[in-house]
Amino acid sequence: NIRDKLRELYYMRGEYKHGYRYLPKKLRRELLKIVIDEAKTYGLTCSTCREGFPEFQNAPTCDGTHLIPERINMSLAGVTL
Numbered sequence: 111n112i113r114d115k116l117r118e119l120y121y122m123r124g125e126y127k128h129g130y131r132y133l134p135k136k137l138r139r140e141l142l143k144i145v146i147d148e149a150k151t152y153g154l155t156c157s158t159c160r161e162g163f164p165e166f167q168n169a170p171t172c173d174g175t176h177l178i179p180e181r182i183n184m185s186l187a188g189v190t191l
Contacts, residue, residue, distance in 0.1 A: 119133055119134065119137070120132070120133065132161075135162070138161055138163075139163060142156075142158060142161060142163060142166060143166070146158070146166050146168075150168075155168050155169035155170070155176075155177075156168055156169055157169040157171065157172050157173070157174065159172035160172070
């Protein structure tokens with residue numbers, strides 16, 4: 111069942127850092143690689159600073175604040191987000 115699988119992944123095999131539970135590092139890397147590669151095809155930036163994979167980091171900020179001016183400009187141009 112999914113509950114048991116998630117418990118195994120997060121509590122038994124995963125990591126506990128700074129008050130948060132994470133999937134095992136190898137699995138996180140594999141999943142993030144898929145997302146990052148797809149984001150790159152669309153010219154999107156990705157931040158992996160919380161995940162511990164600085165080699166995947168291609169965004170100027172960790173928290174996405176670099177996107178705020180673009181979001182405001184799109185709103186002013188009448189683009190719905």
